[in-house]
Amino acid sequence: LAKTTQPISMDSYEGQEVNITCSHNNIATNDYITWYQQFPSQGPRFIIQGYKTKVTNEVASLFIPADRKSSTLSLPRVSLSDTAVYYCLVGESSGGYQKVTFGTGTKLQVIP
């Protein structure tokens, strides 16, 4: 089963670009990579999903190298409201169904 490893925490000043990298050395051929954001006492919110190369949407970009053993979430020009925990998830196939396991996540603190 693919496990993920992320930095426990990061600090960034407002207006800066933030890159959070996730390692997933055992990713399977069929697995997608998904990133979520979670605020305290709320459920995680979907940010972006990708399989390979680069994916961009209105809030973030996701960079995935050719070997797919890692991925980087890029948040452009963060604001104080981006302070949250960010989780990288990799799909897992087990027993005929697919599930994902949450790792520790990265607590991002945006500083004024």
Add this chain to the structure above:
Amino acid sequence: GAVVSQHPSRVICKSGTSVKIECRSLDFQATTMFWYRQFPKKSLMLMATSNEGSKATYEQGVEKDKFLINHASLTLSTLTVTSAHPEDSSFYICSARQEVNQPQHFGDGTRLSIL
């Protein structure tokens, strides 16, 4: 799109009570729903996975008779915490997914407090 509604958002009840939490996908059909538990300042812990019309698959260490999961339709799953005790107090979160390799969409969680 992709809205998941979880109800109730907060429950406070006496020890021994059974509590039912509902999870609904409002604008899509969810072939799979997941139930998680989260302790303060910790990550989400998967409790069980359920596919519509079949029995839930529980993670190791999760008592299936304690945490009853029903996924009777493509838009509704319920988690019943039976005979709840203070150690069952936690933040419970559901998610729903339309198809394999599509992202999960999460409810806003239920804060369960057992007195």
